[in-house]
């Protein structure tokens with residue numbers, strides 16, 4: 001793996017087109033020779049843009065998103081760790097903010113690697129690695145969650161997919177509890193025309209109805225109002241898809257991530273968020289693979305990994 005270093009724009013290789021990478025003050029941007037690109041903000045290691053070869057953006061970022069580091073970025077793919085949702089009382093995470101601190105801490109770019117190109121073929125994949133450890137988070141976060149940890153988040157772009165993978169390391173001697181969730185904000189042409197598939201017969205927690213447990217009856221979940229559901233015990237190898245007119249816009253498979261949260265704030269909640277445009281809810285849906293049903297327990301010295309692979313319409 002190369003270390004990320006200046007000059008800002010590094011083109012690897014001379015004659016064969018290679019991925020390019022630009023290391024900017026706040027973002028790391030990579031582009032494949034085939035035209036696909038990704039941009040990762042160091043604040044939260046939030047993927048804030050993923051474009052296909054034709055330039056079409058796949059991720060939603062709110063028109064009112066705050067990008068100055070004072071608030072988690074409203075859109076893209078925020079990383080949720082070590083707690084999903086409001087922390088429960090009397091737990092090691094109780095003093096943390098909703099969704100933890102990973103999305104509101106500044107990560108370090110660790111470097112890039114790309115698939116070996118032998119012969120005439122150009123590298124078709126680029127992997128960007130980001131790191132966050134106990135010593136890098138704010139005093140307040142450290143006080144609220146005083147564990148020794150290391151996170152490595154890898155964002156791998158290929159022409160036909162985006163893969164993001166979070167490794168959690170316990171660098172101390174005490175075990176700790178955590179949740180992980182990858183909070184994908186997908187850009188959709190019209191939320192009233194899409195559905196989310198492959199969750200039929202699954203049990204979910206309906207956060208819009210005080211956490212009631214329900215059974216999903218539909219295999220094409222339409223978003224017709226405020227939606228906030230955590231689907232439990234989902235087979236990670238079965239793709240959960242966002243579908244429009246019978247065609248998948250996105251299909252997500254997972255490893256180690258057995259819950260899927262589906263969220264759209266709809267009209268009223270959108271108005272109550274300072275960083276979410278009033279009409280923005282019409283052009284997005286969050287489908288969030290996670291490990292949030294129970295606490296994951298990580299013993300001192302151990303590591304855990306969760307991965308999602310997102311295939312776009314192609």
Ligand SMILES: O=P(O)(O)OC[C@H]1O[C@@H](O)[C@H](O)[C@@H](O)[C@@H]1O
Pocket residue numbers: 072085098099183207228229261263288
């Ligand atoms: O406003 P936040 O903290 O980014 O959270 C957004 C939403 O994130 C979702 O994952 C949660 O299920 C919702 O309950 C929550 O409202």
